[in-house]
Amino acid sequence: MAPKVLMVAEKPSIALSIASALSGGRMSSRRGSTDVHEFESMFQGFHAQFKVTSITGHVFSVDFPSTYQNWQVTDPVDLFKAPVLKLESNPKSHIRRHLSHEARGCNYLVLWLDCDREGENICYEVIECTGFDENEAGRKILRAKFSSVTEKDLLIALENLVKPNKAEALAVDARQEIDLKVGVAFTRFQTSYFQGKYGNLDSRVISYGPCQTPTLGFCVQRYMQMTTFKPEKFWSLNLHIIKDGHELRLEWERDKVFDFDVAVMFQKLVLDGNILEVTYVSKKEESKTRPCGLNTVDLLKVASSALGLGPHVAMQLAEQLYTQGYISYPRTESTAYPATFDFSTVLGAQLSNPLWGNLVKSLLADGFNKPRIGSDAGDHPPITPLRAANEEMLGNDAWRLYQYICQHFIGTVSPDCKYTRTKIEFAASGEIFHCIGQHVSTKGFTSIMPWMAISEKNLPHFMKGEKINILNVELHEGCTAPPDYLSESELISLMEKHGIGTDASISVHINNICERNYVQVNSGRRLVPTALGTTLIRGYQCIDADLCLPDIRSFIEQQITLIAKGKVDHVHVVHHVLQQFTQKFLYFVKKIENMDVLFEAQFSTLAESGRLLSKCGKCTRYMRYIATQPSRLYCISCEEVYYLPQSGTIKLYKELACPLDGFELVLFSMAGPDGKSFPLCPYCYNSPPFEGIDTLFGVIKLGNSGKLGKGAGMPCFLCPHPTCRHSIITQGVCACPECMGTLILDPVSAPKWRLYCNMCNCMVSLPHGAHRISTTGKKCPDCDSTIIEVDFNKKTTPLGDGATLHSGCILCDDLLHSLIEMKHGKSFFRRGRGRGRGRGRGGRSRGRGGFKLEDPKMSFRDF
C-alpha cells in the first residue's frame, strides 16, 4: 500500500504553495479547520499519497493553572514556582482535533514550519497534536528546511528533509515560561499595589513586560533629555559674496562658537581682511544607492513618518493587503531577495498603473537593475506588490501603503541616483568658509521615490586662487534646542537595534504602551509619555534600573540561546533565570515605597478620588465611586477596594442591600444607547459566594461568548450554565418572612418552585405548576415588601382552567392570600412575623450553608 504523508505548514498560504509545487498543480482541496490539499506523487522513492494542511501560528500558549488565576488568593511571588500549562491558543478553531484527525493512518509527518526558533517550537506542538512519536517504528517525523516558497526551493527542501531541532524548540519553551512568570508576577503586584491606593491612574492594569517596559523606557528617556536640557546661546558667521551677479551665502567651517566675544573677534578679523580667496575647488561624481528590499520594520517606519499611519494600523492594513493577494507576506526581517526571485513578473503586474506604468515599461524594455544585496534572515522575502490595484479597490489608507510598497519595489530595481557634487573652499584672514553645489545626472530610483531626490544647487564658476570681495559678514545669534519627543519611527529603530520584539510584535508593544495610557501619540506621530508612564520608569530607576533597560530582553535572549545551541539543559536555564528574577521581584516589593513616593506626588489617593455612592456592608459607611478606569468602589474606613465591571456606568440601585453581606446593590449599565443594565453586589462581584458562579445578583456571563454583550442576560446564580433557563427572582429583592433575608429561587425543585432564604435556612414553597416567578417592581402598600408574580402554566396547573398570573406580597398574606385563595381555597404562605424592612445582619454565609432541601423542618411550609 502506498505510504501516506501528512505535511503541515505554519499558515494556509504556505500549505497551498507547497501542495501546488509538489503536485504540479494537480491536487484536490477540501475545507477543514484549515484547508487540506491532497494529491499523489513520489516520496523517498515510493509512490505516496500526500495531504498538505496548515495551522495558524502557535497551536498552544502557556498559562497558569486555574488555582493561580485568582489575584486575591495568589501571592505573585508564588507564580515564579508555579506549574505552567500549555493550552490550545484558540480552542474554537479546533486545530488540535484537525491535526489529530488528519494524521490518522499516516506514515510520515513532514513539518514545513517557518525556519526560525519559533517555527522549531511549533514543530513540536504539531507533533504533539498528531500523536506521532519520534521513537515509533513505522512512522517518521521529518522537517523541511526552506528559505523561500518558490517551487525550486520547496523541491530541494523535500529532497533534504532533516529531523526537527529539539534544542531550539526548548529555548522557546524557556522564553515562554520566563516571559509569563516575570510579566504576570510584576504586573499583578504593581497593579494591585497602585490601583489599591490611587484613583486617577487611568489604566485598567499597570502592566510590566520585558519588551513593553523597555519600549516605554525609550520614550521616557527622550522625555527626560528634553526636560533636563539646558539651552545655550551660540553665534555663527554668515558671510555673503556676490559672484556673477548672484548673491551667495557661505558656510563657516567652525559652524558655531559658544562665546560672544570670540564670535565678535572672528567677525572683526574677517571684516578687517575684507578679501576672500578661493583655496580649493573639488568636483566629484557621487551616487545615492537604490534601496534594498523592504522589510517590516522599514515599512512601519515609513508608514509612521511619511504616511502618518501608526504601526498597529499599518500592520492591519498590510495584513489585509496580504490576505487579499495584493502584496507578499508582510512580516519579514529580510531585505535580500531570494536568488530565484522573479522580478519581471512582479514588475509586469505594475504595467497598467497610470502613475508608474510607463516607468515600469522602460525598466522592462531597457533592462532593470538587480537589487542591492540586502540581508537574508532566512524567513520570508522582502515585501513586494503582487497584484495591480487602484485606490477604489483598496480604500485610501491601504492604497497609500500599497503605493509605497510598489514605489519601494520599483526603486530597488531602478538605477542608482548619480550626481556631481562641487565644493568650493574659501579663506579670509585664516578663517575657512565653503559652499556646496549639486547637479543630478541620473535620477535613477529617485524618479519613483521623489522624496529621496537630491536637491539641485548650481554654483557660479570659481577658480582656485581667485580673490573675491566680501559683501558682508553677519553675526548670527542662535540657541541650542532640546530634542523633540521620540517619534514612532525612531522608537521602532531603537527597538530593532536592541532586539526588543520581532517584526511581528514590535507594533503590538507600541500599541500596548498606548493602550495602557503610558504614552500618547502626539501630532507628527511623536510619543509623549503620560504622568503614569514617566512615574513608572522613574520608579524602576529608583529601585532597580535593570527592570526598564533593554538589556533585560537581551539577557533572556542570551540565556535561551544557550539552550538553543545545546550547551545547557533547559530546566537549568529556566531555573537560573527565574531565580534571578525572583530576587529582583522580592527586592522590588521590598523597595516599592521608593516608587510610591513618586506616585504620591503625582496622583490622587482613592480617598481623594471619585464621589460617594453606595454603602459598605462592613462598616455601613458610604464608599467612594471612582469612575476612571479601572472603575471601582473604595471604602475609606475599611481601606478596601471593590472592582466593578468596566466599560459602562454605575449608579445606586434602589438603595437595596445584598442579603449576603449587606453591601448596597449598584446598577451597571453597559456602554452604548442599547446598553443592558445589571444590578450587582460589589462584594459578591469581587468574591463570588458560590463556587463556580461569577456573582450573585447580576452580571457576567451568559450566551456563548461568555461575556457581557448583546443578548447577555442575568444568569441563574444557582446554576451557572449558560443555557440554564431558570430565572432568579429578579434581583432577589423578595424578603424572607422569617428574617427579612432575601429569598432565592431554588431551581432544583423545579417545576415545583421553592424559595429559600440562606440567612435563616427557611424555605417557602410556591404553587406547583408555576413556571415563572418574578417580581413586579411594585411594593406592597402594607409592608413595603416586593410584590411577586407567579405565572402558571395552564396545562399543568392544579388550579384549574384560567389560572394565569397571580400577584401578591410575600410577607403580607392579605394580597397574595386573597388572590390565591380565589383560585385555590388556601394560602401558600404563612403570615410573616416581621414588618418593615429592618433586618439583622447575619454572618456571611458561603455556599448554601445549612440549607437542606429534603429536610421537612426547614420547610417553611411544604405546599
Add this chain to the structure above:
DNA sequence: GCAAGGTC
C-alpha cells in the same frame, strides 16, 4: 485583569 510570540 496579567507576558510575548506565532497567525487571521
